[in-house]
Amino acid sequence: MxxxxxxxxxxxxxxxxxxxxxxxxxxxxxxxxxxxxxxxxxxxxxxxxxxxxxxxxxxxxxxxxxxxxxxxxxxxxxxxxxxxxxxxxxxxxxxxxxxxxxxxxxxxxxxxxxxxxxxxxxxxxxxxxxxxxxxxxxxxxxxxxxxxxxxxxxxxxxxxxxxxxxxxxxxxxxxxxxxxxxxxxxxxxxxxxxxxxxxxxxxxxxxxxxxxxxxxxxxxxxxxxxxxxxxxxxxxxxxxxxxxxxxxxxxxxxxxxxxxxxxxxxxxxxxxxxxxxxxxxxxxxxxxxxxxxxxxxxxxxxxxxxxxxxxxxxxxxxxxxxxxxxxxxxxxxxxxxxxxxxxxxxxxxxxxxxxxxxxxxLPSHMQYITLDQGSSAWSGRYNMPGMHSLDNPGTTTTNGLLHCVVRPPGTNRLDFTSFDGFEWSPPRQEILSGAMAGVGMASTSGGMTQMVTVNAALRPATYALYADGDLGSSESGPMFTTVTPDIAYAIFDELHGVFRPFGSDQLVCSPINSWGGWDDPVTIPDSAGLLGPSLARHNADLHLVHRSTNGDRLKHHVFRNGQWTSKGFLNDHFSTHRPALASFDGKLHCVYRGHNNINLWWTTWDGTAWAPSKLLAATASTGPALTVLGDRLYCVFPSHL
Known part of the structure; x- marks a missing residue:
C-alpha cells in the first residue's frame, strides 16, 4: 500500500x-x-x-x-x-x-x-x-x-x-x-x-x-x-x-x-x-x-x-x-x-x-525478435504471417519446434502455428472455441505440451496440445478468473498453474497432474496484483514475476522445496501488462511492456539481482511471451505499430 x-x-x-x-x-x-x-x-x-x-x-x-x-x-x-x-x-x-x-x-x-x-x-x-x-x-x-x-x-x-x-x-x-x-x-x-x-x-x-x-x-x-x-x-x-x-x-x-x-x-x-x-x-x-x-x-x-x-x-x-x-x-x-x-x-x-x-x-499482427546465445544485442522485428492478436500469446518448444497460440481480435477461438527455425507453418484456426483471454503454455521434459487459457465459463482451463494442433480434453480450474493465467513445469516434471481468482488480488498456484487436472490451489504470499503472472523454470526452481499493486512495480517470487517465497520488487522495473520470463544462457530473462508506454524493455537476473532495464527496438499492444529454441531466445508479441 x-x-x-x-x-x-x-x-x-x-x-x-x-x-x-x-x-x-x-x-x-x-x-x-x-x-x-x-x-x-x-x-x-x-x-x-x-x-x-x-x-x-x-x-x-x-x-x-x-x-x-x-x-x-x-x-x-x-x-x-x-x-x-x-x-x-x-x-x-x-x-x-x-x-x-x-x-x-x-x-x-x-x-x-x-x-x-x-x-x-x-x-x-x-x-x-x-x-x-x-x-x-x-x-x-x-x-x-x-x-x-x-x-x-x-x-x-x-x-x-x-x-x-x-x-x-x-x-x-x-x-x-x-x-x-x-x-x-x-x-x-x-x-x-x-x-x-x-x-x-x-x-x-x-x-x-x-x-x-x-x-x-x-x-x-x-x-x-x-x-x-x-x-x-x-x-x-x-x-x-x-x-x-x-x-x-x-x-x-x-x-x-x-x-x-x-x-x-x-x-x-x-x-x-x-x-x-x-x-x-x-x-x-x-x-x-x-x-x-x-x-x-x-x-x-x-x-x-x-x-x-x-x-x-x-x-x-x-x-x-x-x-x-x-x-x-x-x-x-x-x-x-x-x-x-x-x-x-x-x-x-x-x-x-x-x-x-x-x-x-489497432494493427494486430504478431511479430518476434531474437537474442543469440552469448550476445547482448536483439535482432530487428520479424512478422509472423497470418497471426493476429491483442492478447498475451502463448509459446513453448517441443521436438525442435517453437509453438505459438494466440486469440485473434474479435473472436473466442485460438490459432496455432509452429516455427522450425526457418519458417512458420500456416496458421491453424479454431483449434479451440470459447477462449476468453490470452494463453500460457509449457512443455514437460517428456515432450507433452499443455496450454492454459480462460474458457467461456471464466475458469482457467488446461488443454493437451499436440504437434498437429489437435487438442486433448480440457480441465477447468477450481476458481473463476478473467485474466490470462500461466503454467510452467518445476521439479519432478510437475506442471504448475498460477492465476488470479476473480474478486481477489492474490495469486494462487495449483499443481496440474498429467491429465491436465487441477489440484487444490494454494495462495502465494505477498502476491497482490491485478493481471496474470508469468512463470519459468530456472536452475531447478520455479520463478514467478507479476505486476504488483505497488505502483505497477514488477515483483519476483520463487517456488523451492515446496514453498513460495518473495524475492521482492524488481528495482526500477514497472509495467501495466503481464511480463514474460524465460531461462536462457545461464540467466533468467524478463521482457515487459513499459509503464504507461508501448515500448518493450529487457532485464536479466543473475541469481542475486536484476540488471538495469534496457529499451528494445520493439513496441507492443500488450505483454510478450519468451521461449528458447536451440541457442536462441525468441520474444513474441502483438505489434503496436
Whole structure:
C-alpha cells in the first residue's frame, strides 16, 4: 500500500461530512445524485456487516476487498461503524433509500444491483451534471460538451457523459481493436494560483475499462508553468485505453492542479473488479430490453460516484480542477475512431482546459525478435504471417519446434502455428472455441505440451496440445478468473498453474497432474496484483514475476522445496501488462511492456539481482511471451505499430 498522505482523523472527518451530506459543494460524492452512491453505500454497509460477523454477498466481498487494499483493516471497520450509526438514526442523506434501508442482517448482491440499475440510470439522467450525446449520421460531433453541461460540472467539480451512436445503428458482430491516445491538452485559462502569476502545474490521472475485461491506467508527468493559451503535448505512448471493445467502453479522468502522488492508482486498481462487474451488469440489463442511455448512465454514474468518494476521502479535492467519467457505446466509439478523436472540457477552480483524445484502430499482427546465445544485442522485428492478436500469446518448444497460440481480435477461438527455425507453418484456426483471454503454455521434459487459457465459463482451463494442433480434453480450474493465467513445469516434471481468482488480488498456484487436472490451489504470499503472472523454470526452481499493486512495480517470487517465497520488487522495473520470463544462457530473462508506454524493455537476473532495464527496438499492444529454441531466445508479441 502506498503511503497515505492524509491523516486518519482527516479521513474520518471527511467521511462524516459525506454521510451527513455536509461535504462542500465540490465534494465528489454528491455530483451524480443520491442514486449513484449505491456502490459507496454498499461498500460502507459491507464494512459494517464485516465487523458484525455477517457473511458478505459477492458484491459486498469485492467492495470490502477494495477498501482493505486502500486503508488499514481497523480503519475500514471504523468506517462501517460510522455508516451504521448515521444510517440507524435516519441520516446518510446523500445515499439512496434502497441502501440506507438495509439492516446489518440484509445483504446486497450483484443480482440486486442489476435489478436496480434501470431506476438508478433514470435518476442519474435527470442530473444537470449528466450529458447524453447522440452521434448523428454525419459522424462524431466537433463539440461534444454543451455550455450548460460545462457550467454545471464547473460548479460541483465533475460530471457524467454518455455517448451513443446513431439511432438504429446495427449491433457490432465483432470486437473493435482500438487505442485512445493522448496527443495534447490546451489551456484556455489557468487557475492563477501561482505566486508567479497565471501559471499552473497540471497533472492528469485516468483509468478505462471495456466489456472485454480490458483495463488501462495512466498518470501523466507533471506539466509545470502552464499559462493561458499553452498547448502541451503528452509523452510519446501516453494512452487512455488500448485493447478491444464489443459493446461498452468507460473512462474516468481527473485534471489536478498538481501531482497527487501514486495513491490514486491504488484507488483505481482496487476498484477494477468492481467496475468490471458493473460493466457486465449494464450490458446484461441492455440485452434484456432496458434503454441503453439509462443503463450506461447508471454504469458511469455509480463508478464515478465511488471513485470520487474515495478520492475525496483519501486525497481531498482542494487541488482538483475537474473529475469526469464517460461511457461510449460501440457505434459511438466507431464514430470517434472514424473521426480520429475529439476534445473534452475540464473547467473548475477558475481554470479551463480541453483534453484532446485521439482514437485509432489497432494493427494486430504478431511479430518476434531474437537474442543469440552469448550476445547482448536483439535482432530487428520479424512478422509472423497470418497471426493476429491483442492478447498475451502463448509459446513453448517441443521436438525442435517453437509453438505459438494466440486469440485473434474479435473472436473466442485460438490459432496455432509452429516455427522450425526457418519458417512458420500456416496458421491453424479454431483449434479451440470459447477462449476468453490470452494463453500460457509449457512443455514437460517428456515432450507433452499443455496450454492454459480462460474458457467461456471464466475458469482457467488446461488443454493437451499436440504437434498437429489437435487438442486433448480440457480441465477447468477450481476458481473463476478473467485474466490470462500461466503454467510452467518445476521439479519432478510437475506442471504448475498460477492465476488470479476473480474478486481477489492474490495469486494462487495449483499443481496440474498429467491429465491436465487441477489440484487444490494454494495462495502465494505477498502476491497482490491485478493481471496474470508469468512463470519459468530456472536452475531447478520455479520463478514467478507479476505486476504488483505497488505502483505497477514488477515483483519476483520463487517456488523451492515446496514453498513460495518473495524475492521482492524488481528495482526500477514497472509495467501495466503481464511480463514474460524465460531461462536462457545461464540467466533468467524478463521482457515487459513499459509503464504507461508501448515500448518493450529487457532485464536479466543473475541469481542475486536484476540488471538495469534496457529499451528494445520493439513496441507492443500488450505483454510478450519468451521461449528458447536451440541457442536462441525468441520474444513474441502483438505489434503496436
Amino acid at each position: 502506498p503511503e497515505l498522505t492524509s491523516t486518519r482523523e482527516e479521513r474520518a472527518a471527511r467521511l462524516r461530512e459525506q454521510l451527513e451530506g455536509a461535504r462542500p459543494r465540490r465534494g465528489m460524492a454528491q455530483q451524480a445524485g443520491a442514486a449513484a452512491n449505491v456502490l459507496w453505500g454498499v461498500a460502507l454497509h459491507a464494512a459494517a456487516r464485516l465487523e458484525a460477523g455477517q457473511e458478505l454477498s459477492d458484491l459486498e466481498a469485492m467492495l470490502a476487498t477494495a477498501l482493505a487494499r486502500l486503508l488499514p483493516g481497523d480503519e475500514v471497520l471504523e468506517m462501517g461503524r460510522a455508516w451504521e450509526q448515521v444510517r440507524a438514526r435516519g441520516g446518510a442523506t446523500p445515499f439512496p433509500d434502497r441502501i440506507t434501508g438495509l439492516t446489518l442482517g440484509d445483504s446486497y448482491s450483484l443480482a440486486d444491483l442489476r435489478a436496480d440499475l434501470p431506476a438508478i440510470g433514470k435518476e442519474v439522467l435527470a442530473q444537470p451534471t449528466t450529458n447524453v450525446v447522440r452521434v448523428g449520421d454525419s459522424g462524431f460531433p466537433a463539440e461534444i460538451d454543451s455550455e450548460e453541461f460545462v457550467s454545471a460540472c464547473e460548479e460541483v467539480g465533475g460530471g457524467v457523459t454518455v455517448v451513443l451512436g446513431p439511432e438504429g445503428a446495427e449491433r457490432a458482430r465483432s470486437e473493435l481493436s482500438c487505442e485512445l491516445h493522448l496527443p495534447y491538452f490546451h489551456c484556455h485559462k489557468s487557475t492563477g494560483d501561482s505566486a508567479f502569476g497565471g501559471r499552473d502545474e497540471i497533472y492528469w490521472t485516468m483509468a478505462s475499462g471495456s466489456d472485454q475485461k480490458e483495463q488501462h491506467i495512466y498518470g501523466s508527468p507533471e506539466f509545470g508553468a502552464v499559462e493561458d493559451g499553452d498547448r502541451r503535448s503528452f509523452p510519446a505512448g501516453a494512452g487512455l485505453f488500448i485493447g478491444t471493445v464489443q459493446e461498452v467502453l468507460f473512462v474516468d479522468i481527473e485534471c489536478w492542479e498538481k501531482d497527487r502522488g501514486g495513491f490514486w492508482e491504488t484507488i483505481k486498481d482496487s476498484l477494477f473488479d468492481v467496475a468490471e462487474a458493473c460493466v457486465d451488469s449494464a450490458v446484461d440489463v441492455m440485452e434484456h430490453g432496458e434503454k441503453e442511455d439509462a443503463a450506461l448512465a447508471a454504469l458511469v454514474g455509480i463508478v464515478f460516484a465511488i471513485m470520487g468518494a474515495l478520492l475525496d476521502i483519501i486525497l481531498g479535492n482542494d487541488d482538483l480542477i475537474q473529475h469526469r467519467t464517460l461511457s461510449f457505446n460501440r457505434s459511438a466509439l466507431d464514430a470517434l475512431v472514424d473521426q480520429r478523436g475529439g476534445d473534452f472540457h475540464f473547467k473548475g477552480e477558475g481554470a479551463h482546459y480541453t483534453l484532446r483524445i485521439g482514437a485509432r484502430k
